[in-house]
Amino acid sequence: MRKPTPLPTELDHRGFLVDDAYASGVPRWRLQTSGYVTPSRGLRLAKGNEPDLELLARLHTAVTSRCAVSHFTAALLWSMPLPLHLEEEGLSGLIHVTRRHEAGRMKRRGVVGHRAPLLARDVRTLNGVNLTSPEWTFVDLALHMGRASLVAAGDYLLARENPLSSVEAMREVIERRPKVKGIRMAREVLPLLRSGVDSPQESRLRMKILDAGLPEPAITKAIFDEYGRYISTPDLQYEEYKIALEYEGDHHRRDPVQWGKDIERDDRLRAMGWIVLKFSKVQMNAGWTHSERKIKDALRSRGWRRPPS
Incomplete structure (x- = not known):
């Protein structure tokens, strides 16, 4: 040999x-x-x-002309948050690839082929990979995701630092793709997107609050004391009622220094008369009924009343 x-x-x-x-x-x-x-x-x-998703995507877009990785593959490469079942599908080894209509659908083992009227601005290059733009990818996801998850994905594109897209760019693609499957969901979600959200769970918490018929809390707004000293920027807040809502991810629990800072921050807010409500994965899922009641009780204690329907 x-x-x-x-x-x-x-x-x-x-x-x-x-x-x-x-x-x-x-x-x-x-x-x-x-x-x-x-x-x-x-x-x-x-x-x-x-398995290396980026390498596979780079090879597949290099071996076939006029194509771009898309759908779940593009979402993962853009680091967009996906529900677990879609993330697992995106990492399963299947690569989603979109070609222009006139080029024909890509037919290869290990590839899910799509056809679409891609323009030059709908394709970007990231680390040597041709992939659909963030806003085009957002619309592709609309067929496969529930409202809260799609809001989380859209909010991610409008991040406070280095945003990948804008509401205007997403609206332009939505208007250009009126007949694509899932477009109704994309249109419904667009007015719900907010810039400056720090995590997908904050987006999902905000959507749960809205779905419960409660007023929409403000996002990442800084709080200062009476002397103008910075105190905190809660994930969500009702400034009028002095209620702060914080989502605590696992990194808070695992980092004792961060955990200690969070405790001191919350103590300062409470000393200023704020109610601080905390949520974790447990409260967002099985414990949501209690969490919803907790938010309602806090609002009512500060004078909020549900408007008549």
């Missing part, structure tokens, strides 16, 4: 196009050794490596 020769340095040893290997002088027999798998024709991946 021949001893495998090292691959040329210009090839990514984790995975590459067969045509690129031949162009670099790699003999055919070298690509037929047991060290490689063929995820799709014209591609090779080194055996034993952890």
Whole structure:
């Protein structure tokens, strides 16, 4: 048996196009050794490596012209939050790829092919991968996600630091795709998106509050004391009623320094007359009935009354 020769340095040893290997002088027999798998024709991946979504996406968009990874694949590469079942599907090894209508649907093993009237501005390049723009991807997700999850994904695109999109850009794509499946959900969700949200769970908490018929809390608004000193920026708040709502993720619990700072912050708010309500994954799921009552009771204690229907 021949001893495998090292691959040329210009090839990514984790995975590459067969045509690129031949162009670099790699003999055919070298690509037929047991060290490689063929995820799709014209591609090779080194055996034993952890699945790499970005590498697979880069290879698939390189081997086929006029295409872009899309749907769940693009959402994961943009780091958009997805419900767990969609995240698992996106990481399953199947790559979603969209081509322009005139190019024809991509038909390859391991690929879910789509066709759409993509314009140049609907395709971006991220780390060498051609993928659908954040706003185009948002509309693609609308068919597959519930309202709260789609709001969380849209809020993520409007992040306080380095936002990936804007409401105007999303509206432009929505108006340009009036007949795509899921467009009604995308239209419904657009007015609910807010910029400056720090986590998907904050978005979901806000939606649960709205679905309960309670007033919408403000997002990431700084609170100062009577001397103008900064105290806190709660995840959500009712400034009029002096009620702060905080979602506590696992990182708060695991980091004792952060946990201590949170306790001191909340003590300062309470000293200023604020009610501080805290929520975790438990309160958001099985414990939501109690959490909803807790918010209502706090609002009523500060004079809020539900307007007559």
